Amino acid sequence: MRTYRPSWRGGLLAALALVSALAPHPASAGWPPAPDADMADPANWPNDPGYGYADDRDGQWNYFSFLPPAAPGVERRAGEVASGMSIDLAWRVSIGDPRVVIAVTDSGIHWEKPDLVDKAYLNRRELLTHKPFLAGGVPCGGDGDLAGFDCNGDGVLSVSDYAISVPLPAGDRNGNGVLDAGDLILAYSDGIDDDGNGYVDDISGWDFMKNDNDPYDDTRYGHGTGEAEDSSSQANNGIAKAGACPRCMFLPLRVGDSFIGDVQAFGESVVYATDSGAKVVQCALGTLNMTRFAQAALDYAYEKNVLVVTSMADENSRHHNMPAASNHTLPVHAIQFDGPSARASRSFLDFHPCSNYGGQNFLSASGTSCSSEATGQLSGIAGLLYAAAQKYNTVPQLSPGEAHSIFFFTADDIDVPESREPGSIYRFSQPGFDQRFGYGRVNAARALEAIRDGRIPPAVDIVSPRWFEVLYKDRASGPIEIRGTIAAPRANAYDFVVEWASGVQPLEEDFGKHVLAQRLNVDPTVVTGAAEPLARLDVRNVSPNHTRDIDSPRGENDRTITVRVRAVAHYGGAIGDVTGEMRRTYYVHSDPDLAAGFPLWLGDSIEASPKMADLDGDGVREIVVPTGGGKIHALRLTKTGHAELPGFPFKTNPLDGLASPPIDGAPSHAAAPGYASGKVSLDLAREGFMNAPAIADLDGDGVVEIVATSFAGTIYVLGPDGSQRAGFPYRLPRVPSCPRALDMPAPSGPCMDEDQRITRGAFASPVLVDLDLDGRLDIVQAAFDGKLYALDASGAPLPGFPVEIRHDPEKNPSVRSRILTTPAVADFNGDGVMDLVVGSNERLGASGQFGAVSVVDGRGTLAEGGPILSGWPVTMSSFQIFPLVAEGVPNSPVVARFEGSLAAVAHGNVSMPFVLPADPGAQTSLGAQPANLLPVRPDPDVPGGLLRGLEPSSVYGPLSLASRPDAMLPLFSSPSVGDIDQDGVPDVIASGASLLLASTLQGNAAGGGEHLLAAWSGKTGAMLPGSPFLLEDFTFFNNHAIADLDGDDYPEIITGSGGYFLHAYDGCGREPAGFPKFTGQWIASTAAVGDLDGDGTLEVAAGTRSGFLYVWHTRGRTDGVIAWESFHHDNRNTGNLEVPLDQGTLRKAKAPLTVDTCEEARLPRPLEASGGCDCRAAGRDGGDTRAAALLLVGLAAVLGRRRPARA
Structure with missing residues (x-):
């Protein structure tokens, strides 16, 4: 039988490796520290080599209650007496308790990590029939629950009890050279739910991404492992560093393959952690959605006295990270030292630029690895707090509400007076609470002393x-x-x-x-x-x-x-x-433009972009809105508010792990206590939506259908009455984790591992297009398994599909990557069949900082010469800033005709948009400018010479209010196209960030940098007069609606961001009366425009990540300019400007918009690059490309400081 991996020499060699890893090292005589120990004395430090400082290393400065010696010439800031959170002093009270379990909800675990092997929580109830034995079959010792388990006599059930068991249970089943909890899972999974908790063989945690009992990090991303190390690593064992709570156990719960994922999986993990007896849930996540199910899980944990610690996120921004901005969480961000090293630093209270801020930013935790490390450290300190409560017999149990206030009122207030002075290098702080630092730096010692002394707050x-x-x-x-x-x-x-x-x-x-x-x-x-x-x-x-x-x-x-x-x-x-x-x-x-009854709270987050369509045949459009919690709403406006159409809201299928009966062979955990008790409603646990629906008449019967695809990977097709069409729902194929056991057979199809970073699911919106030329629309769906699927209206796959999108499968046969982009539709080869333009998350180049866009023949694999058109794919620089949502090319391409030439518009992260004709021309290297790039424009430096492509992003329009010198490049969002200046040629719109913002993210500068929205002329390649326009925060996932909202015949670019406002800019930088619109929340969806009340004027609808649907009346008319009515252009999501809309027109103005016809935007000019801080943008000439290079370099430096993937 062919095995999936080469065999490992298991058995005895694995045992020796484990025994070596777990063997006690010479311990520090002063460990654990005495109640009166001087923790500045190295004699009282744990012997972990990374703990102490030296000339060439910082040590665990963030644990110290003292200041490490300053380097020569460094003067410490007055008033600071500690570099860290006084965890060392807290250890004098408690070093943790194995009864305190910290549930790490993250990317899974590397089982073999030596500092964690013996810290993984083992569920003894699933191991009662698999106890270890001493030599000669002698039962091991232990009292009570440990009876028969405690082979080494340390009073804890851990892998080390099995390591000394004779004979070994089954050797090194997972082939990593160490006996670990993963081996026990493989050896002892018997298909029986021994403990009756609803999870079969949950020996050490659970994988809620793959719904199996092995939370191994199969892509080796490492974030979850790093989190476990922060909170729970062993101490005084001579290995690496000490965890904050070295005696606590950790429970690995995999909710995704990185720190970005579906909050529904997180909700499941919280219920599981609570039912499993965890005291702390460690959540260094930024989830793509927030739902009532996840909130119910958080409420359940709160009621059961489980503390949930969450991350503020990593972007030096105000947008509200999920699930941190929810009830019953404890958000935390990071602070750091302000110099190149701890010893060379003046202050240890510097705001970490890889952190967010806001009213929910409760606490500051010291660390250099962003809010993720802060979350891990505070979770470990919380473990110490609960251990102290065990030690001092705190009755009743310590509650999360009490823990919150203990941390608030024992924190070191961060009040740096010089931060309030003009030109300060420090972020603003003040006495007491502030949005940058919360209640202050966590003081672990004072928190534990409060428990010891009975000073427990309300x-x-x-x-x-x-x-x-x-x-x-x-x-x-x-x-x-x-x-x-x-x-x-x-x-x-x-x-x-x-x-x-x-x-x-x-x-x-x-x-x-x-x-x-x-x-x-x-x-x-x-x-x-x-x-x-x-x-x-x-x-x-x-x-x-x-x-x-x-x-x-x-x-x-x-x-x-x-x-x-x-x-x-x-x-x-x-x-x-x-x-x-x-x-x-x-x-x-107050907002007089709001439609009656709005904003409307839908209960779940709204990342999916709304659509407007006439569903009930009355000639007036309704709003169709999918939610992150698995509902599709269809709402009509009424004179007094709104009404849901009959049959709506539609509810998706239950989550695979909670469906009863089970779906697709997946186990069901509906009998778990949290659900069986009714505390967490199973009705809330459904597949959520992150993408826009598509709406059109699929089968030609004159009745429209709604097509929507869940993040989990199920395609739903509904009639206007909310009923499902025959042949649907259609489930995309499951993609399991690749086998871990060495003797297991290879899978029959693709599986997920370090090279094949694929899974079941979809982020792309469905696209409706007639591919087989039968006169009826087909459904195209890009998926997380790296394939393009095409189905007819009955749910049958089209011949030639699916098509796998891979840049060079012959060179890299094992590499497979997700697709996030929604394909754009156009006939690029002129054969009468629509082709599909699509990007992939595949990372190219040695450093993975490039991606590719392909054009797929509409006949798929049946096309002569293969499914990818000649001349494609085209590569472009695209920085890997985040996993999943910002790697490869995750930004959806679009299509338009530029002065007669059909072209795709695409960009990566931190790269200029490429305008690519059907024959893009050769590229000399990865990311190089293709030879036939559009537009073609005169070279100002060479008489008669020509240049190709858009002008450099450092050349701003003359009326732009953005600071200069600077440069703008797109980031995180997708482009749109439309004739903003009304010159008859589409313009290219993209949003992103400035070079100065990138440089601010690198260091401790107290200000500077801007979020920007840019529009380039499709005719000249130059930015429009008012471009780039100012935004308040990053734009994630959306593209930009384009419509005339004030009736002046010049369209506005309508876009929202994480900074609360929905803007509507024309090419001059002007906004209609009443704009921008304030929501107070993060807008990640693309606005939709249309007439919702039948009065001939346009409404604008947009959703927020907090779950509020907004609808505003405008003065725009249905017969005015409407170029891009919703996400990806139209209700079929074609992404093609040439596809006719059933409202508006593309061009109406009598004359093109120019600088001479513009009035300057009536907005106060913000601080110039030299104002407000001591930082300046690097100098550059306006017309060269150095600005782009500098921005790339700047963000490259930032990447090294963001949540790192940990090996």
């Missing part, structure tokens, strides 16, 4: 309104309820006050002016808020006016208020009073 919780909700003064009919709870069962009594103050970071003295509720001496048996609201807020009487904060230069927080609930527990005696609190950020706003 548990304060706010659940409604939701984080970052906009409260509309002009819509309010009465006071808004503030809901939550306050509990202090350990105290003699407690007081509380609910109050609000203006801004995202009010000073202490700003509170007290607006008290909403207050009570004194509440009986400790009373849980305030359990039956009634905590308070009521009448927004009609609220003015959010305040001095604009320095981190909101474009007014992002102008409408902000902070609601704070503070409680004081009265203990008396030596303990005295102990304070706890919780806060929420809201906005107070």
